[in-house]
Amino acid sequence: MRPTRKEAEEAVRTLISWAGDSPNREGLKETPSRVVKAFEEYFSGYETDPANYLAKTFEEVAGYDEIVLLRDIRFESHCEHHLAPIIGVVHVAYLPNKRVVGISKLARVVEIFAKRLQIQEKMTAEIANTIDRILQPQGVIVVIEANHHCMTSRGINKPGSSMITCQVTGLLKSDNNLRKEIMSMIQSKSSSIR
Secondary structure, three states: OOOOHHHHHHHHHHHHHHHOOOOOOHHHOOHHHHHHHHHHHHOHHHHOOOHHHHOOEEOOOOOOOOOEEEEEEEEEEEEOOOOOEEEEEEEEEEEOOOOEEOHHHHHHHHHHHHOOEEOHHHHHHHHHHHHHHHHOOOEEEEEEEEEEHHHHOOOOOOOOOOEEEEEEEEHHHHOHHHHHHHHHHHHOOOOOOO
């Protein structure tokens, strides 16, 4: 059963006390309310089904049957082990099967999964598998590059390190040439769009 807002705020007060400060101190009196409000934003992805954003597709594509790639979708998530931030970018590519989806919908799917407690590997698979299941393209590739604050600002303290994960489905899993082409497009940072 989900705790009430009051119970959540009391839990924050307990953590402030546990850290060694007073939740009644002037600068901390409103902190429990602020933290709970921030959590509502950080974890808003539990309230939405990502499939809803992929339901509307477009079949009038004038015969377009090549790769669709949306690159550098910035995201912020939180690791399920320490509640520390995970910040990075997601690249989503798919090979259409007679229909496409609005590109903002791909970014919304990323956002929904990012706004949940996560590990990067699971998030990568969830995004790819959802797009594959709903759009039924010939194949999907999702690549995530991220910095994990559970590693960069605590524990081993290795700032500057990043993690890359990749999930591939369908034809793109078996067609090495297409897969290489997409990876090359993802890695190519030269663009006149700024």
